[in-house]
Amino acid sequence: MNVTDTNSTNNSLSSSSHENPILENLFGYLGTFLLSIQLLPQVYKNWKGKSTKGLSATMLLIFATSSFIFGIYTIGVSLPIPIILQPQSFGLLSLVCHVQCLYYNSNKYHQKENKKEEIHIEEKRDKDENNDHFEQSEKKPTLTVTTPISDYERKLKLRNHQIKCLSIFSFWIVFFTTVQTVGALWIKRTHEKNISWPENTLGTLSLVLIFIGFLPQYYVIFRDKIVRGISFIFTCMDMIGCIFELLSLAFAPPPFNILASLVYIYIIVSWLLIIFLYYFFSWWNSRKNKEVAEENQT
Secondary structure: OOHHHHHHHHHHHHHHOOOOHHHHHHHHHHHHHHHHHOOHHHHHHHHHHOOOOOOOHHHHHHHHHHHHHHHHHHHHOOOOHHHHHHHHHHHHHHHHHHHHHHHHOOOOOOOOOEEEEEEOOEEEOOOOHHHOOOOOEEEOOOEEEEEEOOHHHHHHHHHHHHHHHHHHHHHHHHHHHHHHHHHHHHHHHHHHOOOOHHHHHHHHHHHHHHHHHHHHHHHHHHHHOOOOOOOHHHHHHHHHHHHHHHHHHHOOOOOOOHHHHHHHHHHHHHHHHHHHHHHHHHHHHHHHHHHHHHHHHO
16 A cells, blocks of 8 residues: 555545444434524413513524524525524514414503593682692692594404414415525535535625624613513524534535534523523622612611
8 A cells, every 4th residue: 555545544634534324313313302492482481471572573583584594504505404403493482482472462451441532621720829839730630531442443462463474474484494495405505516606695795684683682672671581491402403503514525614603602602691691681680679678768
């Protein structure tokens, strides 16, 4: 065996030393399972509480968009099947949560049976000579006129709202399915021709959208000085699932996919930051309440 053959053999061994199809599929399917059902606790929490307060509908829609774009990338570059399935399920459940935000946060859902019209009647009293010529005015009690809304009208408004939300959900499903099908075929064709800029562009775009998607949630957290509405079961499952997907990529055949790994790493870091903010603002609010209580006592 000559030197060339030896070098080629050593390169082959070094490039495949980390490759393990069994571990690749094991971690891939574990990650896909967790990332596929991770949003179910959040969906259940929204449904049970009949509220999505604290959740950003914009964030969830951006997550869905990023997932389906990342799905185009995973199909186009022929990543392992578990990683191809993961963004589809996450994008679908993100759309479900998005529509839940539209449904539960609407005034039509919280429509009361009675509609109140308030008529404020204000009258000024004459000056009182015994009060050092200071003007005094007194407002009479507010007169409230109640106009009842029939049960049929209330149910009709709710039904129309349900149809609207289902129509929005159906539109996004059809739109994303069409775009993903066309995009995946295009990426596969360019990938076979060794044209890498389309797949790199989509991979980068999905990463940028995930970054943008967390911004509305951060805004809500810093605005309210509290983390609420987020299921921590969901966040933990998301992070563990991302770790498994990273391990699956590590044991996949070379070359190592850097863009896909950056997507999972960023998601882990973002959720860790939100968990940190949860405990930080809990401490901060507790401290402020304690200071207010001490001031009231003095």
